[in-house]
Amino acid sequence: MTKITIYLLILFFIPLTQFNQKANASLVDEIVVTASKEDTQILKVGGNISSINSDEIKFINAINPSEILNRLPAVYISQGSGQEHLTSIRSPVLSGGAGAGSFLYLEDGIPLRSPGFGNVNGLMESIIEIGDRTEVVRGPGSALYGSNAVHGLINVITPTPSEEKKQIIRTQFSDQEFTIDGSYSGPTQKGGIVLNLFWREDNGYSHDESIDQPHYGQQKFLFRWDNSEGINDYIFTLTGTNLNQETKGYVKGYKIYNNKSISKINPDPEAFRDTYSIRSYFKVIRN
Structure with missing residues (x-):
């Protein structure tokens, strides 16, 4: 094998080795x-x-x-x-x-x-x-x-508290709905806290204020507290959700899709889904 051939092979394999190292490095941190x-x-x-x-x-x-x-x-x-x-x-x-x-x-x-x-x-x-x-x-x-x-x-x-204070709020509004998404994260003396909130309301294009149909509203929150004392780490979370939903039923009939006026009629006004949940846990980790 000539020196030129060996030289060309080295030039070919070195980039491949570097590519594999970079690909693995990007996945190791996940x-x-x-x-x-x-x-x-x-x-x-x-x-x-x-x-x-x-x-x-x-x-x-x-x-x-x-x-x-x-x-x-x-x-x-x-x-x-x-x-x-x-x-x-x-x-x-x-x-x-x-x-x-x-x-x-x-x-x-x-x-x-x-x-x-x-x-x-x-x-x-x-x-x-x-x-x-x-x-x-x-x-x-x-x-x-x-x-x-x-x-x-x-x-x-759930998210862990950040080392620096972070406050973010996102909003989205229209004539039929709005969404609020807010979060706070920051350190404490021996740990940190996280507080997140999500609130969405959607009245739909056929909302009728007189009978409140249809309507969708949901709120979610998260509170997390991390603390370290000696060899112990403590994690406390409190989360909750609340749903208030009035649902429209299906319109039925042969080629009913041709009748545009019936799209605003709710044949099942008593349909609803109301539920809420609250959960919490406290974890002690000994290092």
């Missing part, structure tokens, strides 16, 4: 917790896991879970009216009892509802719009998390 219940580099996780962070959530200005999770591979959220939805994680779109018992919805690794008390609209009570990131495990997760994680699980991670 940490996930849902797959093994511990902070793990995503390159070392054997399961099928993907995540979406708060920067991307804020960039797309998401107002419901489907706009967030449908950006992930093998995940599809079929969004209905208001907060109604059906979930698919590497599976068919399941409804009824199959949908309620096949997917596990978590917040910092803690189920939103106890096994056996599932909800086909399980993300209705999540704080996914104001969380730090959301991780999805595609495929069975019952070995680590127990019942309901048959086809997969969705874990919303």
